[in-house]
Amino acid sequence: MNIKFKEETFRGDFTFRNSPETIRRFPFPFHEDKYMYAVNMEPHVPAGPKGHAYNAPIDVDEHYVSEMRDREIVLKQDPLRCQALPHMMTAQWDTLELLMEQQAMGFPELFSLTKNGDQWRWVNKPLGIDQRFTFGDASTLPYEPMEYITRQAQGDFCIVDQRDGNLWMDAGMVTTQADWSLDFDVGMNFMEWHGPVPLAHQIGVFDRALKFLLNLQQGKPVRRLNWTMTINPRLDTSPENYHKWGPDRMTVTPENVGDKVHLRCELQSLWRLPRSNGILFVIRCYLLKMEELVTVPKWARRFHRVLRDLPPELIDYKGLTRYRPTTIEWLAKHDDGAATSPGIFPD
Amino acid sequence: MTINTDMPVKVVEITRVADSVKRFRLQRIDRQPMPAFSGGAHVVVAMQDGGLLRRNPYSLMSSPSDRSAYEISVLRVESSRGGSHFMHDHVKEGSTLTVTQPLNLFPFDHRGKKHILFAGGIGITPFIAMMDQMAREDRSFELHYAVRTRSHGAYWQELAQRYGDHRIRIYCDAEKLFIPTKSILAKQALGTHVYVCGPAGMIDGVLELAKSLGWPKQNLHSERFLAPPTGKPFTATLARSQKTITVGEHQSILEAVEAAGVDAPYMCRGGACGQCETVVISCSGEILHNDIYLEPDDKRSGKKIMICISRIKGDAVTLDL
Numbered sequence: 001m002n003i004k005f006k007e008e009t010f011r012g013d014f015t016f017r018n019s020p021e022t023i024r025r026f027p028f029p030f031h032e033d034k035y036m037y038a039v040n041m042e043p044h045v046p047a048g049p050k051g052h053a054y055n056a057p058i059d060v061d062e063h064y065v066s067e068m069r070d071r072e073i074v075l076k077q078d079p080l081r082c083q084a085l086p087h088m089m090t091a092q093w094d095t096l097e098l099l100m101e102q103q104a105m106g107f108p109e110l111f112s113l114t115k116n117g118d119q120w121r122w123v124n125k126p127l128g129i130d131q132r133f134t135f136g137d138a139s140t141l142p143y144e145p146m147e148y149i150t151r152q153a154q155g156d157f158c159i160v161d162q163r164d165g166n167l168w169m170d171a172g173m174v175t176t177q178a179d180w181s182l183d184f185d186v187g188m189n190f191m192e193w194h195g196p197v198p199l200a201h202q203i204g205v206f207d208r209a210l211k212f213l214l215n216l217q218q219g220k221p222v223r224r225l226n227w228t229m230t231i232n233p234r235l236d237t238s239p240e241n242y243h244k245w246g247p248d249r250m251t252v253t254p255e256n257v258g259d260k261v262h263l264r265c266e267l268q269s270l271w272r273l274p275r276s277n278g279i280l281f282v283i284r285c286y287l288l289k290m291e292e293l294v295t296v297p298k299w300a301r302r303f304h305r306v307l308r309d310l311p312p313e314l315i316d317y318k319g320l321t322r323y324r325p326t327t328i329e330w331l332a333k334h335d336d337g338a339a340t341s342p343g344i345f346p347d
Numbered sequence: 348m349t350i351n352t353d354m355p356v357k358v359v360e361i362t363r364v365a366d367s368v369k370r371f372r373l374q375r376i377d378r379q380p381m382p383a384f385s386g387g388a389h390v391v392v393a394m395q396d397g398g399l400l401r402r403n404p405y406s407l408m409s410s411p412s413d414r415s416a417y418e419i420s421v422l423r424v425e426s427s428r429g430g431s432h433f434m435h436d437h438v439k440e441g442s443t444l445t446v447t448q449p450l451n452l453f454p455f456d457h458r459g460k461k462h463i464l465f466a467g468g469i470g471i472t473p474f475i476a477m478m479d480q481m482a483r484e485d486r487s488f489e490l491h492y493a494v495r496t497r498s499h500g501a502y503w504q505e506l507a508q509r510y511g512d513h514r515i516r517i518y519c520d521a522e523k524l525f526i527p528t529k530s531i532l533a534k535q536a537l538g539t540h541v542y543v544c545g546p547a548g549m550i551d552g553v554l555e556l557a558k559s560l561g562w563p564k565q566n567l568h569s570e571r572f573l574a575p576p577t578g579k580p581f582t583a584t585l586a587r588s589q590k591t592i593t594v595g596e597h598q599s600i601l602e603a604v605e606a607a608g609v610d611a612p613y614m615c616r617g618g619a620c621g622q623c624e625t626v627v628i629s630c631s632g633e634i635l636h637n638d639i640y641l642e643p644d645d646k647r648s649g650k651k652i653m654i655c656i657s658r659i660k661g662d663a664v665t666l667d668l
Contacts, residue, residue, distance in 0.1 A: 087457035090484065094383075136483075163456055164565045215614060215622055218382060218448040219352035274383035275411060275480070277454040 005065040005126055016233035016287065022062055023292045027053045027267045028344045029225035033305040037200040041212065044221035044269045048345055053267060056106025057221060058099060059284060060154060065126050067154050067235065074175040074236050080183045082147050084171035091159045091171065091276035093136060096145040098271060098280060099153045124152055146171060155284030162277055167213060169193055176235040176285045178228045178264060179319065198313040216279060218272040226266040228318045233262055233287045252323035257330040258291030261323060263303065290330065296346045300334035307331065358442045359416065365501040367423040368469065369435055372416050373446060380414035384449035386477030390417065391616055393445040396433050400605065403430040404616050406472040407449060410479045417446065420501060422469040428574065428597045452619050453544065453570035460538030462488040465526065465553050467545020468495065471502055473570060474544065478510065489514050491531065496521040528553055532560050544570045573617045575599035575656045576637055582663040585609055586628055600654035604668060611654065611668055618656035625654050625666050632661010
């Protein structure tokens, strides 16, 4: 696979866009013409047509280099986006190994990892890095292990400690989030950090999800898709920066929907970590402009219907209230009412 | 869709380590490194005993940093249902077995300021890997290890040599030396965690004493080696698979289900993890709950059973399988 990395921005002049190939690899989050919360977890095994975001368990795409640059900007302004409680060091090393191994396995022409006992060498060609270090000795890396590797991996990362029959968010690198804050949630347990989500608690989704995750097995990662919408291709829609992106939601007009309104999909994968018995929670964000989405007719029809029939609580919770009617009107022109095929992949 | 992550392994070394205890060193046949694991983890070992497929859980006791092989120790249990006898009498160097990915239901708390380990007999095995990891991570720990006789006790000399007498204390029943549990538990600082693995009486004793001394339950950890008890045969009807099977005297429901070619989820095979929780549609008799997973209300309801370890006293049960 030869990836041509884009030079683009996720702030300011917002030059982000997807190439036609990248549109088709988008992990579209709706398998039918409606949406409701469910414990929609499935084994995280390679799947989808060739080139799809599901092909490699830790995905790398044409936005990699620019996303890593955007992360650097966020961290410079707000170092608390990356935090790890002291007891998470073993889990940090687990995370480093997992991300290095998976990136090297999925994209051998871009990354390589060589192990000689605890003497490791990591080569990251897109970012021009060639690092020799001692596994287990944080003083041999320029950052702590989690920060080191997550400055080189797309997506947000939470490391969760498992104890007392619960999961605790005790470390993370979070710079591309859909309006939640690691600094606020750090140290919370599974029920606490999901506290604000509407409807799902009542139908027992979190009880079942927790029970499922406590038994997550090594070597058997799972995934689910979550979604929201974002105005302008902004990765950092954090509560800390709400004043920067909140007002964007007032700027949507019938003329600019195609370019300004984005479907934001999170490919979430969960991995049991071997040495710490923790869980790595990967939240990989993908953005798709409405004008890009409608180039896939199945997705145009389906997203129009999902958005039109969304339960009111979800409209509010996902922050879609202001621009949803304009977007539905725009999407309606791309929905001829034809039936859609099952599943998430393009026809 | 399920992923099969089981690993075929070859027995490369068998060592007799004490009366009735043998250690088995297992290497992957495909020569890939073993997955890393955390101290306290176990694997389920599958053995082909003629036409019978046996699956027993064993704690990993090799160093978690050793990726070249796994080691387990097996006590020959006299009243065994057959697994430990098979391992002792029929498994030789060169034999092949299958092991699952490691699973840890007995992890140590990484926040602990100090870790106190209580082991009885073969209950030492998870602590061997745990202490290896704790030593490497520079954590404070001490082990109190009770053995029946010195020749029955496995590994106590090696452990004392490796970690020193200040961290390894041996108590021998035959010499009338017993763990002074009360005085140990009474004098610990906040942030200390207690771990106990051994016979049921020992586990209950330590936990009850700790509770009475005011220890928070989050700081108390235990692992029981539960094996499915034997009992009178009964009939199980698997409603979804439309099969009726007999659960034999020495078989668990799960084993009988597997022997009938029906796939049922499982992980620990010791009544602890919850994976094999099964809905009971009807039961003519009484469910004998042997697990430590279901809540008391669930047990009383008669609507759930952990099929890896529990059985029924009666003629027949119908399960949602």
